[in-house]
Amino acid sequence: MAxxxxxxxxxxxxxxxxxxxxxxAIVPTAFVxxxxxxxxxxxxxxxxxxxxxMNNVLPGFTGAxxxxxxxxxxxxxSVVESLWLAVRVSxxxxxxxxxxxxxxxxxxxxVGKSLVFVITxxxxxxxxxxxxxxxxxxxxxxxxxxxxxxxxxxIDESLPLLRSPWTVFLAVVHVxxxxxxxxxxxxxxxxxxxxxxxxxxxxxxxxxxxxxVVLPLATPGVVAATVIVFxxxxxxxxxxxxxxGANQSLAGLRIQTEAMVAFDQxxxxxLSFVLLAATLAVCGLVGLxxxxxxxxxxx
Numbered sequence: 001m002a003x004x005x006x007x008x009x010x011x012x013x014x015x016x017x018x019x020x021x022x023x024x025a026i027v028p029t030a031f032v033x034x035x036x037x038x039x040x041x042x043x044x045x046x047x048x049x050x051x052x053x054m055n056n057v058l059p060g061f062t063g064a065x066x067x068x069x070x071x072x073x074x075x076x077x078s079v080v081e082s083l084w085l086a087v088r089v090s091x092x093x094x095x096x097x098x099x100x101x102x103x104x105x106x107x108x109x110x111v112g113k114s115l116v117f118v119i120t121x122x123x124x125x126x127x128x129x130x131x132x133x134x135x136x137x138x139x140x141x142x143x144x145x146x147x148x149x150x151x152x153x154x155i156d157e158s159l160p161l162l163r164s165p166w167t168v169f170l171a172v173v174h175v176x177x178x179x180x181x182x183x184x185x186x187x188x189x190x191x192x193x194x195x196x197x198x199x200x201x202x203x204x205x206x207x208x209x210x211x212x213v214v215l216p217l218a219t220p221g222v223v224a225a226t227v228i229v230f231x232x233x234x235x236x237x238x239x240x241x242x243x244x245g246a247n248q249s250l251a252g253l254r255i256q257t258e259a260m261v262a263f264d265q266x267x268x269x270x271l272s273f274v275l276l277a278a279t280l281a282v283c284g285l286v287g288l289x290x291x292x293x294x295x296x297x298x299x
Contacts, residue, residue: 047269055264065270075267078254079274083282085169085250086233092173093180093229094222101184101221105191121178128175132242135171136162139243168244175239176232180225187221188214216293223290227283234279251275 048061069075100120107113123131137143141158149155161167191214199209215222237252246253251271259268 043269044273046266047273049266051264051266055262057266065266066274068267069270069274074249075254075271078249078251078271079278081249082234082251082275083278085172085236086230086279086282088169089172089176089233090226090230092169093177094184094225096173096177097180097184097225101181101188104181104185105189120181123174124178128238129242131175132171132239135167135174135239135243139164139167162243163245165244165248168240168248171239171243172233172236175236176229179228179232183225183228184218184221187218187224191217219290219293223286226286230282230286231279234275 046057047065048063050058050060050062050064052058069079100116103116104113104120107116139145139161141160141162143161145161146155146158149159195213195217196209199213204212235252236250237256240248240250241253241256246257252275255268255271255275258264258271
């Protein structure tokens with residue numbers, strides 16, 4: 001009987017904890033619904049509205065806005081250009097972040113880790129506007145890059161680096177690299193040192209250990225870093241605008257142009273949803289590949 005009463009009290013306490021957990025989750029869930037899902041639904045409805053010759057929104061629903069996005073080269077091309085930029089930025093951030101994350105996760109030097117941590121994550125301590133204006137100063141005609149190249153005799157006149165697509169690419173990498181480092185360092189820090197020692201004892205070199213031990217175990221971090229960086233770079237707006245100007249064929253800039261210059265808000269909303277769908281599709285593919293790799297490793 002005593003054991004029965006003890007089990008009953010235990011189940012009652014467990015149900016009480018579950019109930020408190022559900023109640024505590026109501027507020028953040030409601031906030032997400034109100035602050036994110038409802039505006040998203042409103043944006044979807046706006047993307048289906050027809051417009052007149054002056055781009056005024058009319059009652060009713062139509063798919064003409066999406067047909068224009070897919071049928072107009074400069075609109076669909078902006079989505080493709082954003083995809084290409086996001087892929088390059090994601091791969092570059094992964095390559096650059098891996099050694100930094102490995103050092104932060106495995107180093108025993110407190111001073112070295114603190115220094116690398118501060119330097120790597122310092123971009124997050126300033127706003128994106130400040131960082132973008134910093135790139136404007138560095139890449140301007142009188143900036144340190146052009147001055148150094150002229151002093152070395154490599155160029156006679158200043159290069160137009162400020163409006164270069166490569167400058168935009170480097171600036172976006174600089175902005176998003178800390179996110180990749182944070183995502184990777186968590187996975188790399190969870191790798192047991194005994195696995196690395198066992199790999200070395202079995203005669204595997206550094207490259208074989210990385211390929212057969214480190215990389216498979218770091219798959220969750222690689223997937224997380226890729227999804228975060230890719231998602232953010234698909235919709236990046238401030239850095240390309242300030243570093244490369246408003247005439248670039250990126251979807252974020254096209255959306256701003258359609259909404260604030262052409263005042264065609266339904267078309268801007270449609271382009272936004274096409275960009276969102278492309279982002280979700282790629283992120284879903286990355287997640288699927290990560291799960292397959294994890295399943296293969298366990299098998």
